[in-house]
Amino acid sequence: MHLRLDDLRGPEIRALLEEHLRNMREISPPESVHALDLDALRRPGISFWTAWSGADLLGCGALKELDATHGEVKSMRTAMAHRNKGVARAILERVMQEARARSYGRLSLETGSQVEFQPARRLYESFGFTYCPPFGDYQEDPHSVFMTRSIGRA
Incomplete structure (x- = not known):
């Protein structure tokens, strides 16, 4: 597996x-879909x-800077054919490595509360993420956690 910083130009x-966006819209109501499209990314x-x-x-997967000390994990997605092969774990490790290199003190994320998101929540929990109130511009939402x-320094 090779990870690379991507310019988001390829058809793949x-x-x-x-x-990813289609699946998020199937699971969550429109106001609860916080996935970013190509332009936003x-x-x-x-x-x-x-x-x-x-x-x-x-x-x-992506890392969004919220401020000089706080980053957000965004757009984590594993292709259906490659689920349960360690892809998400490798990407999250890379995102966390970059957060440390940027000297962020905190890394946060939003994901769904529905059963379909349970594997993602388990992954984040295994990396030491804990549940918290909404951060940044997020609001309380029964469809989000x-x-x-x-984050320690690099």
């Missing part, structure tokens, strides 16, 4: 992100990584 990533302050095996896109953890 466009297709994976479209699948290209904004300054967001770094985006993809995981590859040869020419095969395995998954993706919020998680956070302290």
Whole structure:
């Protein structure tokens, strides 16, 4: 598996992100879908990584800067054909490595509260994320859960 900082221009990533947004809209009501589209992921302050095996896109994830000391995990997605192979774990490790390099003190995320998101919540829990109130611009939402953890320096 090879992880790379991605410019979000390839057709493979466009297709994976479209699948991600479509799936989020199937599970959650529109006001509870916080996944970012391609344009939003290209904004300054967001770094985006993809995981590859040869020419095969395995998954993706992003780090959004909330402020100089706080980052947010965004757009974590593993391609359906590559689930349960450690892709999300590798991407999350890379995101956390970058958060440490930026000297963030905290890394947070929003994910769904529905049963479909249980594997993601278990992954985040295994990395030391704990449940917290909404952060940043988020509001309380029965379809969302919020998680956070302290980040040590690189």
